[in-house]
Amino acid sequence: MSGAAYLTDYSGLAASLPGLDLPWLQGFRQQALQVFGVSGFPGNREEEWRYTNLSALNKTLFAPSASQTVDEDWLNQYRLDDASSVVLVNGQFSASLSRLQDLSGQVSVSSLKQALQDRPAWLESRLGQAVTSAEHNLVAFNNAWFADGVVIEAAANQQLAKPLQILHVVTQTDALSATRNLVVLNEQAEAEVIETFVGSVDSYFTASVNECLLGNNAGLTLYKVQLEAEKAQHFGGTYVKQGRDSRFNHHNFALGSGLARSDIHSDLDTAAECSLNGLFVASKRQHIDNHTRINHLKPHGISREFYKGVLDNKARGVFQGRVVVAEDAQRTDSEMNNRNLLLSADAEVDTKPQLEIYADDVKCSHGVTVGQLEEKSVFYLQSRGLDEEAARNILTFAFANEMVDKVENAELKALLLKELLERFPAISL
Amino acid sequence: MLSIKNLHVTINDKPILKGLTLDINPGEVHAIMGPNGAGKSTLSHVLSGKAGYTVTEGSVMYNGKDLLELAPEIRAREGVFLAFQYPVEIPGVSNIYLLKAALNAMRKHQGLPEVDAMDFLTIVKSKVKLLQMDEKFLYRAVNEGFSGGEKKRNEILQAAILEPKLCILDETDSGLDIDALRIVSEGVNSLRNAERSFLMITHYQRLLDYIKPDVVHVLADGKIVKSGGPELALELEERGYSWLEGQAA
Structure with a gap:
């Protein structure tokens, strides 16, 4: 059965997972384990997993690693200087690598392990609020297996003084990094969080879940920078509950891994705004799946979604964007757009925008394009003296750069530009 | 500088094209006029190396080199510039970026170092002024959202900065109002010198009031x-092309 080896392995590692003394958490994990035990990892027969094959997870048993060894010089190239940071090494919080000295008194950032010791009751009423094991079996897997993570809380009206970077780092071959993060912004609080996923070895499995609970009029900007190693298996889900008038801006840069799946789901209360931007760039045999869901539950919500994909060689990209407008959600204003560039005949993209509208007074649109570079544009650049390869790189870079341009954090933007230019060597625009 | 012999395409x-022969000496301005479908744009495309055309006979020599053997970008670096009839919009690539990349590609080809950033800006700004363009155009995406006249001006701006040896203007006057035509023509005239040659393809005699050709071809x-x-050209304006078309047969 899919996932059987993991279930066998679980009995041995359960004792090492945090929260053994918390009956509610044991119940939470047991329930998740049962769900996972029924069918293991999601399979292609499930509609939401039609395009993404997780069989690699069954071929190797990815197991937790206690190692905290990191080459700091290597890691520093991904660090943002003007940010606080939490570093999770092989799924475990590293106090020595994290930098949390710049936080104001009313903002708390701690490891999940620490939070389970310090305020278990507070966690009990929040963990599992934005997503449950019923979502799909990778969430169930995370619910049962998470070993650590970050808990962020900003009190009402507080702002994080600096962006907070969460560095997910894997340094051991075939390691499992299962992390659970919770971001709670109380009323009118604001934060900017950057998640960076990197690995110094080739093969490993990241399974990370974020739950974000946004109070009324709160604002969260969350960047996901997925630069996982070439053979890494990556699952990263972000599940958001947006209070009235809250704002959630997500930027998903999926540039790495062998296989990656992102979930970005948000539930919007009255007049909440949700903006989802994404760029996925894949080549060789990479597979990058992006699954978004925007639930307009109440009136006057606004959502803007814009995803771009660039696929080369035999790479495959998936965009599944679902917008649901509930019967109550009158005056919803929603736009969804997905544009894809295929650079080779063997590259593939499966794009599936879905609008489900149950209200009658709404403004909703969606659009999808799949195309190649325009030959007339390539020729135009050649006629100005640029060779064909440079012309193609410039045009591809320009296509992708539109998403990087939306990044407001200058340091992060520079880092992303560098990553793009490595893939499409052109003089920086 | 350019010698086209018996070109069949x-x-x-x-x-x-069914046996076109044309010789252009350094510093000369040649105008090519003719009815729709005569092959005017095909000529400009073949000279600049656009794909999709097959040369079945004839030759094109450019400064002693077989032009048809060269890749489009090498032709450009060797000094052949085509001002497009329909300039292409390139979203996400700024005008100034393209200008700099193009100029440096040319300089590299000539064994020169990359242009200094400050010098480059000085050159570009003076040319922008010459074409009475707003400096903001430099930072906009190439031709994106430009009006027809702005696109044509932008082509001449590129020529002014790249300083080609042979400048092919493919219906650069089409779609221009009289003010824009005057500005574009002044830009072209400012580029004229004893070394630089022009091949102007046009429908309209009016252009030749502003840019005086040495030779007119039909x-x-x-x-x-x-x-x-x-x-x-004046005779063509009066009589049209029909009296000449019989001669091609």
């Missing part, structure tokens, strides 16, 4: 059917 096996049915001085 087909598109999808359909003959378009292209009909894939061949040059008549050549003469500027007075030929």
Whole structure:
């Protein structure tokens, strides 16, 4: 059965997972384990997993690693200087690598392990609020297996003084990094969080879940920078509950891994705004799946979604964007757009925008394009003296750069530009 | 500088140019006029190296080199510039970026170092002024959202910065109002010198009031059917092309 080896392995590692003394958490994990035990990892027969094959997870048993060894010089190239940071090494919080000295008194950032010791009751009423094991079996897997993570809380009206970077780092071959993060912004609080996923070895499995609970009029900007190693298996889900008038801006840069799946789901209360931007760039045999869901539950919500994909060689990209407008959600204003560039005949993209509208007074649109570079544009650049390869790189870079341009954090933007230019060597625009 | 001999070109096996011969010396301005479908744009495309055209016969020598053997970008670096009839919009690539990349590609080809950033800006700004363009155009995406006249001006701006040896203007006057035509023509005239040659393709005699050609050719049915001085353009204006088309047969 899919996932059987993991279930066998679980009995041995359960004792090492945090929260053994918390009956509610044991119940939470047991329930998740049962769900996972029924069918293991999601399979292609499930509609939401039609395009993404997780069989690699069954071929190797990815197991937790206690190692905290990191080459700091290597890691520093991904660090943002003007940010606080939490570093999770092989799924475990590293106090020595994290930098949390710049936080104001009313903002708390701690490891999940620490939070389970310090305020278990507070966690009990929040963990599992934005997503449950019923979502799909990778969430169930995370619910049962998470070993650590970050808990962020900003009190009402507080702002994080600096962006907070969460560095997910894997340094051991075939390691499992299962992390659970919770971001709670109380009323009118604001934060900017950057998640960076990197690995110094080739093969490993990241399974990370974020739950974000946004109070009324709160604002969260969350960047996901997925630069996982070439053979890494990556699952990263972000599940958001947006209070009235809250704002959630997500930027998903999926540039790495062998296989990656992102979930970005948000539930919007009255007049909440949700903006989802994404760029996925894949080549060789990479597979990058992006699954978004925007639930307009109440009136006057606004959502803007814009995803771009660039696929080369035999790479495959998936965009599944679902917008649901509930019967109550009158005056919803929603736009969804997905544009894809295929650079080779063997590259593939499966794009599936879905609008489900149950209200009658709404403004909703969606659009999808799949195309190649325009030959007339390539020729135009050649006629100005640029060779064909440079012309193609410039045009591809320009296509992708539109998403990087939306990044407001200058340091992060520079880092992303560098990553793009490595893939499409052109003089920086 | 440019010597086209008995050029035959087909598109999808359909003959378009049928034995075109043309010689342009350094510093000369040649105008090519002719009815629609005569092969005017095909000539400009073949000279600049656009794909989709098959040369079945004839030769094109440019400064002692077989032009048809060169990749489009090498032709450009060797000094052949095509001002497009329909300039292409390139979203996400700024004008100034393209100008700099193009200039440096050319300089590299000539064994020169990359242009200094400050010098480059000085050059560009002076040319922008010459073409009475707003400096903001430099930072906008290439031709994106430009009006027809702005696109044509932008082509001449590129020529002014790249300083080609042979400048092919493919219907640069089409779609321009009289003010824009004057500005574009002044830009072109400022580029004229004893070394630089021009091949102007146009429908309209009006352009030649602003840019005085040395030679006017009539292209009909894939061949040059008549050549003469500027007075030929006036005659064409009066009489049309029909009296010449018979001669191509």
